Every structure is written in C-alpha cells, then in structure tokens.
Amino acid sequence: MAEVIKSNKPLTVNPLKVSQPMGAILAFLGIDQAIPMLHGSQGCSAFAKVFFVRHFREPIPLQTTAMDQTTTVLGADDNVTQGLETIIEKRRPRMIGVATTGLSETQGSDIQGLVKRYCQQHPDETTALVPVVTPDYSGGLETGYALAVEGMIRHLVPEDTSRVGEQAQQINVLAPSMLTGADLDYLRDLLESFGLRPVILPDLSDSLDGHLMDQDFVPVTTGGTPVEAFESLGRACRTLVIGHSLHRAADLLKARTGVPDLRFDSLMGLAATDQLVQALHELTGKPVPARLERQRSQLQDAQLDSHFMLGFARFAIAADPELLFSLSALVAEMGGEVVAAVSPHKAHILSRVPCEQVVLGDLEDLENQARAGRAQVLISNSHADETARRLGLPLIRAGWPIYDRLGAQHQLWIGYQGGRDTLITLANQLLAVSHRHEIPARVSIYSKPEPTCEVPHAALETG
CATH class of the missing domain: 3.40.50.1980 (Nitrogenase molybdenum iron protein domain)
Incomplete structure (x- = not known):
C-alpha cells in the first residue's frame, strides 16, 4: 500500500496536470456526430484545441460560448442559449456536450439549469444535450472524462430495468x-x-x-x-x-x-x-x-527475455491515477521498482500503487524523486521531455498529451500483445542506457591508421 502525500509547494513549477474540461472534451469526441462546447472564454477553447490537434494531428470540432469581460461580470446565460441555437442551426449535430470551465464556475453559472430551460423552450429539438460541471481548478483529465461519461448516461440512458439480457450477445x-x-x-x-x-x-x-x-x-x-x-x-x-x-x-x-x-x-x-x-x-x-493462447505464450516469452533487464530496474512514473497504477503494476509484475510516482490529483486507487509513496504534484516533484531514487527510466507524457534531458534518462511517452511523436493513438498497451510490446520497449531502453556505460574498446598505438580522404590544402586554394 502506497502512502499518498501532497507536495507542499505553494505553486506548480512544471505542470503535469491536464484540466477537467479537456477530459470532458475527450469523452464527447468519442460520440458520433457530436460537438463539444466549452462554457468559457475563447481562450479556454483555443488552448484546449491546440493540445488536441497536436496529440491526434486531426481536425477537432470544438465550440465555445465566448464569455468576455462584460458577460463574466453581468452573467453569461444568454451566451449558452445563443451558442446552442447557432450550433444546432448551422451544424445539426446529434449531440452537444456542454462542459463548464473555471471561468464560468467562478462566475456562478448554472449549466444544468440553463440546458434544462433550453430543452423546455425547444421541446421538438432532436439534438441531445449533455451538460457537465468540470471546473479547471478541481480534478484533472481523468475526472473530467469520467464526469462526461456519467453525464451522458444520466441524460441519454432511459430508466428501464425490465429488458436486461434481451440482446444476449x-x-x-x-x-x-x-x-x-x-x-x-x-x-x-x-x-x-x-x-x-x-x-x-x-x-x-x-x-x-x-x-x-x-x-x-x-x-x-x-x-x-x-x-x-x-x-x-x-x-x-x-x-x-x-x-x-x-x-x-x-x-x-x-x-x-x-x-x-x-x-x-x-x-x-x-x-x-x-x-x-x-x-x-x-x-x-x-x-x-487458440489465437489468445498463442499471444499469451508470446507475452510469457517476452517476460523471460526481458526479466534480466527489468528485474530490480528503477522506474520513475508520472501520470493520471489509473494509468499510474496500471504502469506501476506492470513494472512490479516484472520485478522492477517504482522509485518515483507522481499523480496530478488525488484518487482512491493511488493507495494501491505498488511503491512506497505517491506524490500529488508536478514534474518538478518527479525530477526530484527520480534523482533521489536513482531512476533509470522515466515514463510520462511529452511534457516530461525536458525533465528526462536534465536527468540524462530515456523517456517512455505514455498518457496525454503526446505531441512530439506520431502515432500515440496507435500504440497498444493492454492485453497480451500490448504487454509484450511494452516490456520489449522498456527492456530496449534499459539496454541502450547500459551500453552507454560500457568500457570503450582499446586501440593500440601500433595499429595501422584508417585511410582518409582528406584533400590537400594547396589543392583547395587552387581549386
């Protein structure tokens, strides 16, 4: 059982956290013919859209209620109504997910009531509306995503317990x-x-x-x-x-x-x-x-091949709580040691991470913990790249966002195949690090020098 402690710094130095609204957007993007709409300023949506485009390298549909200085003070209820009317009229989506931001939550907007009133004023509207309360100053990507999934179930799933098992498959x-x-x-x-x-x-x-x-x-x-x-x-x-x-x-x-x-x-x-x-x-x-049995045997073989490198190896991991738990459990399964574990926010599952303690903090905390624990490999998102450079350690990119590598969505982590690929990746990184410290080959002073192709200086001057 890990001890969960909170960093006592008065501010975040090197941010690890991804905000709740971005988690809600991610969930809404998994619904066909949907558009997420942030209830906040244009800057809130623009900042989020940049990260989504850089991570997925795809066009991302995202709208905003465009709160400004006046509506922030006097109220932005009309912005929500006008935003919904405009999107429905021009885009005709099947669903609009309306997520709040720190600005609208601080202003005191009642997004649930606003959407309910809009539905009462437009009873014939066929576009599904899902409001979600996701302030930036609470939770993170994981909690915002979970709140959006919960909101979709609450507003779109009918209450009926009499049809269980009608679709047996x-x-x-x-x-x-x-x-x-x-x-x-x-x-x-x-x-x-x-x-x-x-x-x-x-x-x-x-x-x-x-x-x-x-x-x-x-x-x-x-x-x-x-x-x-x-x-x-x-x-x-x-x-x-x-x-x-x-x-x-x-x-x-x-x-x-x-x-x-x-x-x-x-x-x-x-x-x-x-x-x-x-x-x-x-x-x-x-x-x-039989295909699964073969994949399982391949994973077992990868475990045998990689346990010489992964056993007793020291890892530093920074990620959202569930990903942190999953990666740490995979490392511990191979006999590795998690010497640094950092999460951006609190969750019940953190106490079950197989390490001595989990720090609620940022990437600076990861850097300090990794240096103290003499970590050999870092696992985190692309924001940890500079941390890895300063420590001189390899970085395995996992989580969100990954913007300095292609194919983040096509990387397999789970199952027998994902476990095999991940173990091979971790082992190869450790092999690369260990080879850096090998004793260089000794070259005798009596060995014949390699021929060179140098051009005489005089030839260079005469052309």
Missing part, C-alpha cells in the same frame, strides 16, 4: 481515458472472439483513429458511439467497466438499467489480462481461442 464497455484507439480495437477484437457484440462508450478508436474521409471538412465528429446506442444499453447481458474512475458512472448505469457489471482496474500485464479472459470464458461458456 451485447456487452457494454465503459472505456476510461487511459485507453488508446489501439487499445479499444484490441479490446473489441478480444470480446468478439468470445462471440460478444461490444458497445463501447465512448469509442475514440472509431472517431479519432486517423482515418481519411471523402469530405474536405466535417464540422462534427466522424465515427464513435452512435447516440442511438445509449437506448440499447439496458438490453445487454453485462457491462464491462475498466478503471476505478468510472465506478460512479457504472453505478448509475446499473441503477438505470439493472444490467450487472464486471469491473477491472487495469488490463495491462499478464495477470490483469488473465482475469479478463477468465471472466469472458465463464460468462460465455466458450473456450479460449
């Missing part, structure tokens, strides 16, 4: 913010191999997987979970819940639909994947596919 999947598009694709294939039909909420693997389109410009999300799918969640046989952050959303879904659920804190590594595969085998009664 359907399984609902509440997917957390730590899963990449490749992770979701792998999970979908895994569930389908047991004869199940997954409905993933939200499905970023379909909307932000980097596919090309025939149209030059589309003002809404293309791909993702259809809004109509929310009405069918109550007919599933089970709900698969991944990540502790989505437990409140899972409780709400279970209360509304009566569908029982299976909950997993992580899907990284051999033990966690074994638990999922065993649960699916017991649920469906079908044998484990």
